[in-house]
Amino acid sequence: MNNVNQKVQAQDVVPLRVKVRREVARTSDAIASGAGELAETLLNSNNSGKEHFTTSQMRQLENVAYMTPKVSDITDLVKNQIGRGRWPVGIGQQVLEALERLETRAKSSARDIDPDNEYPDLKRRLHLLLCREYVHHLVAHFLYASQK
């Protein structure tokens, strides 16, 4: 009987990293279609004249997203592309706003995973992971659709 109780107690204590991974996977699926639509917008912008969004720029965005431990490095890259005139302002802003909106999702997920706020940096970490997922979907759809 004691062994059964111990097993039930062990199952209640799901490691934080498992909860985070589950939550990120669930949210990733929810944000995939939005990323796909934005990728179509980027491609349509290319088709209407100058090629603003190149494969190498999209790969650079993906590399930065996966290599950096900071969300701000990703948003700084997007702002830099807009600020130096490489990306049109309106569409660049859509990319920026999409990444910034993920913070709200991250806040909500952090509250669910860690209601007692034992891990104050969890929200930021989740935001970073969600940005990576979003950029991954964005770039994948961009590359796929650009070949059609």
Add this chain to the structure above:
Amino acid sequence: MEEAQAKRALAPFVTVWSDNEGQQLATDFADKHQSLLPKKITRSQLMGFSNIVQVTDRLHEVTKFVNHQKGRVSRSKEEYWRDMQHNLSKIKEDAQAVYRQAKLVPAGAEIDVPDWLEVWMCREFAQHLLCHSLYLGIASST
């Protein structure tokens, strides 16, 4: 503690600071002075500040540069560089707080924040400032 070891210990705390307070400090500052971008506070001035921060190994050199800029500009831009001085002071204070958070010295002990930490955090601030200012400069002109 060796410098390399201390840097490794401090890296996660500087990362968190950069993403939170560092970015907030830079964007609030740039937003406040948005009307000066991009014509009065030009890209080359922003790059000049950024370059000084990148090449120096002492925050004092950055402060000297900012003081120099403040002394040679018109009134409308003087406030910009005066606020920049406040930002540098804030970064010095935050460097103390980050050093304490990393618990590299016993609690309550007097700390001597290394120059390289202040410069590191200033570089994070400068990156956020440059990118956000460039973005505001072009967004406001369209």
